[in-house]
Amino acid sequence: MLAPLLLVVAAGATSIAAGPATAQPAAKPRPLGQVVPAPASVSEGGPSYALSDKTRIRVDDDSNEAHRIGAYLADVLRPSTGYALPVTNRDAKDGIRLRLSSDRSLGAEGYRLQSGRYGVTITAARAAGLFHGVQTLRQLLPAAVEKDTRQQGPWKVVGGTIEDVPRYGYRGAMLDVSRHFFTVDQVKRYIDQMALYKINKLHLHLSDDQGWRIAIESWPRLATYGGSTQVGGGPGGYYSKADYKEIVRHASSRYLEVVPEIDLPGHTNAALASYAELNCDGIAPPLYTGTEVGFSSLCVPKAVTYRFLDDVVRELAALTPGKYLHIGGDEAHSTSHEDYVTFMDRAQAIVGKYGKKVMGWHQLAGARPVEGAVAQYWGYDATSAAEKAKVVDAAKEGTKLVLSPADRAYLDMKYNKDTPLGLSWAGLVEVQRSYDWNPQTYLPGVPDGSVLGVEAPLWSETLSTNDHIEFMAFPRLPGIAELGWSPTATHDWDAYKVRLGAQGPRLAALGIDFYRSSQVPWAAR
Numbered sequence: 001m002l003a004p005l006l007l008v009v010a011a012g013a014t015s016i017a018a019g020p021a022t023a024q025p026a027a028k029p030r031p032l033g034q035v036v037p038a039p040a041s042v043s044e045g046g047p048s049y050a051l052s053d054k055t056r057i058r059v060d061d062d063s064n065e066a067h068r069i070g071a072y073l074a075d076v077l078r079p080s081t082g083y084a085l086p087v088t089n090r091d092a093k094d095g096i097r098l099r100l101s102s103d104r105s106l107g108a109e110g111y112r113l114q115s116g117r118y119g120v121t122i123t124a125a126r127a128a129g130l131f132h133g134v135q136t137l138r139q140l141l142p143a144a145v146e147k148d149t150r151q152q153g154p155w156k157v158v159g160g161t162i163e164d165v166p167r168y169g170y171r172g173a174m175l176d177v178s179r180h181f182f183t184v185d186q187v188k189r190y191i192d193q194m195a196l197y198k199i200n201k202l203h204l205h206l207s208d209d210q211g212w213r214i215a216i217e218s219w220p221r222l223a224t225y226g227g228s229t230q231v232g233g234g235p236g237g238y239y240s241k242a243d244y245k246e247i248v249r250h251a252s253s254r255y256l257e258v259v260p261e262i263d264l265p266g267h268t269n270a271a272l273a274s275y276a277e278l279n280c281d282g283i284a285p286p287l288y289t290g291t292e293v294g295f296s297s298l299c300v301p302k303a304v305t306y307r308f309l310d311d312v313v314r315e316l317a318a319l320t321p322g323k324y325l326h327i328g329g330d331e332a333h334s335t336s337h338e339d340y341v342t343f344m345d346r347a348q349a350i351v352g353k354y355g356k357k358v359m360g361w362h363q364l365a366g367a368r369p370v371e372g373a374v375a376q377y378w379g380y381d382a383t384s385a386a387e388k389a390k391v392v393d394a395a396k397e398g399t400k401l402v403l404s405p406a407d408r409a410y411l412d413m414k415y416n417k418d419t420p421l422g423l424s425w426a427g428l429v430e431v432q433r434s435y436d437w438n439p440q441t442y443l444p445g446v447p448d449g450s451v452l453g454v455e456a457p458l459w460s461e462t463l464s465t466n467d468h469i470e471f472m473a474f475p476r477l478p479g480i481a482e483l484g485w486s487p488t489a490t491h492d493w494d495a496y497k498v499r500l501g502a503q504g505p506r507l508a509a510l511g512i513d514f515y516r517s518s519q520v521p522w523a524a525r
């Protein structure tokens with residue numbers, strides 16, 4: 001199925017990459033190609049569909065998931081349109097239809113959206129595809145549809161067909177809940193924002209020097225003591241098992257897989273402070289509320305270290321339906337290289353024992369990655385050629401890569417020198433710089449098929465509120481999402497910035513406090 005699909009992609013690209021000329025007066029229905037991430041193929045034409053008080057959301061009889069997605073769509077559309085939008089399995093001439101089919105060309109996450117006089121039909125092989133198609137439909141309606149009070153219509157969707165499948169299967173965003181703790185509701189809000197741009201992995205950085213954020217029954221002080229503070233000395237917090245399950249459940253309802261991370265063997269001061277026996281000298285250090293890195297290490301020669309690790313991985317794996325467990329491995333500056341390799345061997349074996357795939361930061365490439373391991377590259381322009389070569393060599397040996405170059409994909413880097421939040425060790429990262437790179441060619445020499453996708457990490461040394469998260473993530477997160485979803489043929493900054501500019505009123509309608517970069521021609525409505 002690949003060859004015909006690529007042809008469609010190339011044909012569709014012309015309409016998407018047409019540049020500023022695609023901007024339309026706001027009163028007209030949005031062009032089908034104005035979606036972020038750019039769809040793989042777009043063919044516009046025929047009459048548009050207007051939602052009305054007669055519109056029904058029709059789902060197949062036999063799919064609970066399709067019913068759930070229909071109800072989710074109705075929840076998005078009802079407050080602003082004021083329409084009843086009943087979700088039904090009865091035949092309806094007029095309406096929005098969510099259809100599961102056996103069309104395998106749509107893959108695990110793809111969809112087809114057809115709109116015309118009598119309605120909009122979204123077809124997918126799997127529920128995730130229907131969900132992504134629903135996100136596209138949201139973006140085809142006027143931005144005011146996102147508001148939670150009654151708005152003036154009309155609510156028109158332009159006529160035509162979108163066929164869309166993702167470029168990569170791994171399209172992630174990471175939230176550091178260790179440096180500052182974020183509540184379940186805060187995480188859920190960010191998940192909903194990620195879903196709008198078809199992100200499908202939520203990487204949670206659950207432990208670091210400043211805080212341990214997940215309850216582990218066999219080592220309770222990790223959370224109750226190790227989670228009791230944060231950067232700057234605030235009260236911190238942690239997720240009970242029920243809290244974590246609620247995050248997983250909500251993520252799953254938005255078709256995101258949770259990738260939990262316990263950062264090892266460095267970045268472990270919170271654990272070392274909680275249990276004296278984990279320290280080589282048997283003395284627990286104090287809790288840490290600063291922002292230095294690289295000073296802590298688990299005690300590699302001690303047997304208790306591996307009892308601890310086995311318990312933590314066993315309990316966390318049991319709570320996590322997703323296939324990955326991330327073991328960190330970055331900045332282990334207080335662990336000798338020999339100890340690091342020994343430790344990572346044992347940690348990877350424990351992850352495998354509990355049925356999970358190993359994920360680690362790219363320093364894992366300097367140890368002995370197990371078969372099937374995934375290394376997350378977070379280097380930047382100044383990273384040494386030798387360090388990059390280790391990662392490329394590991395990829396040649398079969399290690400898969402997720403790309404998070406710090407001077408492109410780190411959402412906590414300042415946009416410019418005046419940005420009030422964030423850090424700048426990897427440089428200043430404006431919106432264009434964040435978008436304008438290619439995950440496949442970023443590390444020259446990486447074999448085809450090694451890159452699983454991209455991820456945008458958000459470290460929270462300087463961030464403690466929803467507003468902070470949103471100001472740093474938007475508008476860069478949609479750009480990273482597009483790198484993960486859209487075919488390279490659509491990659492064009494001049495066209496992208498116009499599509500992104502059209503997202504401004506939508507982000508505003510959603511109450512997202514985003515950075516109004518002067519690089520982007522923000523639409524008025």
Ligand code: ACM
Nearest residue numbers: 330331361378406
């Ligand atoms: C990292 O930024 N230390 C992965």
